[in-house]
Amino acid sequence: MTDQANLERGYRRLLAWYPRAFRRENGQEILAVLMACAPDGQRRPGLAESADLIRSGLWMRLRPSVPRSARTVRAAVKLMYAGAAVSTVNLIILLAVIGDIKAYHAILGYHLTAAQVSHLNTLAITMEIVLDLVPIALWLWMARETGQGRNWARSLSTVLFGLATLSLTSVFPQSVINISFVPTVHISFVPVLGAIVPVLTWLAGLAVVWLLWRPASTAFFKPPGVTHAGHSAQPPSPPRSSSSWVPRQL
């Protein structure tokens, strides 16, 4: 009996990976199936079972809830997740070149004390990491809100895309609008990838905005003020975080 209670508690903990609404609707039922599947004497969830529940729960949280009929919106949401993935590559690049950045600062700050250089490193690298996290968060947020049919997300995505376009121009050193006095970190340390990533994310953003404003997508979005008829009936637009990591001035 205690074994069973332990097992049930373990399963309940794993079910927390699922979205709350899904848990409310199906939690008891899944729990019953899990308990029925468990062999006598099992005291805690197995590894494979736990992995399956965590994977399914995360998938439920992340997958777009856009109906199959709204094809353009589904495509836009997928692109937003792709944008988040590419932005993550950007963060990985940054983490990989931290050593180079420090060396760069050591040269730049030859007239500074070691403590000052170290302070500069901490400040600059923290700022870089935060700036790289912002686009990832924006992509995911917009994908989620768009997937739930929020019309404001469509407008916000478009605005973000505009901002991304402006900041993209500063990626290229010879650009007229280049305001960075120190070249963008990623570009300076990883010339090819550092330039490709912002362009890729910008293109994804462009495609997203285009998809979201197609007549087929507009039909999916509810006009403001109308009560929601079904679940996730109106799609919003995706945000663009593509260029957020682009202009880095240290």
Next chain:
Amino acid sequence: MILTALASGGQHGYGIITDVQEISGGQIRLRPGTLYTALDRLRADELIAVDREEIVDGRLRRYYRLTPAGTKLLAAEAARLQAHASAALARLNLAGGAAT
């Protein structure tokens, strides 16, 4: 597989798992997490629907059944697979006949 398990009538979650295992000759053992992700998707696509709910031993047990759209899709899919299988068998027979 889940649709096949529901083809002969409404089933609850655990019933689907054991049924799929039986249909696949023990090869496929659905895990509850995977099953409910699939059920949720099938319900959203209106291929299955909740048939009825019961409380057994203080726990909710929900029975699912195919919708007309689900039945149609399953029939089309089965016909497609059957056509593939017949084509494969016919060609194997031909090849076997030629070889002997």
